[in-house]
Amino acid sequence: MSWILLLGFALSVFFMLVYFLARFVNHMKEEQNLQIETFKDGLIDKDNPVGLSGKELEDLKQQQAEAQKHLREVISKIPVVQKDGKFQVDMDAVKKQKEQAAATNGSTGPQTQKND
Numbered sequence: 001m002s003w004i005l006l007l008g009f010a011l012s013v014f015f016m017l018v019y020f021l022a023r024f025v026n027h028m029k030e031e032q033n034l035q036i037e038t039f040k041d042g043l044i045d046k047d048n049p050v051g052l053s054g055k056e057l058e059d060l061k062q063q064q065a066e067a068q069k070h071l072r073e074v075i076s077k078i079p080v081v082q083k084d085g086k087f088q089v090d091m092d093a094v095k096k097q098k099e100q101a102a103a104t105n106g107s108t109g110p111q112t113q114k115n116d
Contacts, residue, residue, distance in 0.1 A: 029036065052060060079093035 079090040081090045
């Protein structure tokens with residue numbers, strides 16, 4: 001029978017401490033103007049894993065879309081041929097492009113004048 005009294009005393013002390021802790025946390029939130037996030041708010045969003053704000057997230061998505069577009073343009077300029085069911089870089093076409101670029105750059109490059 002004495003353990004029931006001991007359990008009741010321990011539980012009452014526990015709940016009293018929880019009550020004081022909750023009041024202290026509410027006081028500190030008001031005093032320091034804090035906002036404590038719930039657990040659900042803290043979960044990772046699959047579209048926003050780093051927790052960016054709305055505008056930052058939209059800016060990042062815009063930059064990534066532009067980078068993907070640029071990457072597609074660059075990749076589409078690389079000549080490829082299909083050999084044995086695999087796509088490979090056409091080295092002959094790449095050499096021709098380099099030669100044409102060198103010839104074009106050499107003839108239309110900036111002209112320098114020497115003053116003696």
